[in-house]
Amino acid sequence: MTATAIVIPARYASTRYPAKPLALLRGAGGEAKSLIRRSWEAAMAVPGVDHVVVATDDDRIREAAEAFGARVVMTPETCANGTERCAAALAGLPDAVDIVVNLQGDAPLTPAAMVTGLIERLRGGEGAGVATPALRCAPELYRRLVADQKAGRVGGTTVVLNRAGEALYFSKRVIPYVPEDRMDEPGLPVFLHVGVYGYTRAALTAYPTLALSPLETLEGLEQLRFLDAGLPVAVVEAEAADLWELNNPADVPVIEAMLAARGIA
Structure with a gap:
């Protein structure tokens, strides 16, 4: 027997937004729920998943999550990123779990179909032990990313793929380079990465044992450790969707508006 699990990594000590998992977000109808609860509810809405757990190192998050019925796995404070925290959470999951999805605790608007697509890709047995989604950039989005880069802002992470649909590289710079006279071409191979990951148990178990990648430390992108090793x-092209992460207090009204527009209570 095999099983799938969604792990929601959550830490209290965020540099940009301390106590972020406990921030309240009002949905349609005005009910306020914590970010960690909304992330858990999004995970629970994914069909065919056997286990959903919150992985944290903080008792305040544990108490809040258990209060609304979530299962919690305590993980070390030393986890450097969400993938390491998911790997640490394996000890609290049944041995039958062979696929784990890392659903970021600050992205409650992640569509269920996006998670399902990662699980299906890993179940397909095509060789990759890790899968993550990306959105193909329309010309206007590509121009916005380039404008952000020129202004010194990081507008998102981009990824380039090989013919097998596997990542060649992820970067906070806009890649690949597209000449000015080709920016309006449809179907350019420019993909905006979405920070959700699916792993086989073997790949996730191996991650903490891999040497820290110099590229990972420069880019601040945990997935580069896999590529460096x-x-x-695998990169799964997802359908366009309105996604917004809660990174700072200014994101709260944006996400609340999206929750209301989608009718999410």
Whole structure:
């Protein structure tokens, strides 16, 4: 027997937004729920998933999550990123779990179909032990990313793929380079990465044992550790969707407006 699990990594000590998992977000109808609860509810709405757990190192998050019925796995404070926290959470999951999805605790608007697509890709047995989604950039989005880069802002992470649909590289710079006279072409191979990950148990178990990648430390992108070690990362092209992460207090009204527009209570 095999099983799937969604792990929601959550930490209290965020540099940009301390106590972020406990921030309240009002949905349609005005009910306020914490970010961690909304992330858990999004995970619970994914069909065919056997286990959903919150992985944290903080008792305040544990108490809040258990109060609304979530299962919590305590993980070390030393976890450097969400993938390490998911790997630490494996000890609290049944041995039958062979696929784990890392659903970021600050992205409650992640569509269920996006998670399902990662699970299906890993179940397909095409060789990759890691899968992650990306959105193909329309010309206007590409121009916005380039404008952000020129202004010194990080507008998102982009990824370039090989013919097998596996990642060649992820970067906070806009890649690949597109000449000015080709920016309006439809179907350009420019993909905006979405920070959701699916792992086989073997790949996730191996992650903490891999050497820290210099590229990972420069870019601040945890998935580069897999590529640096020669482990393939499959990229699943997802349908366009309005996604917004809660990174600072200014994001709260934006996400609340999206919750209301989608009728999410």
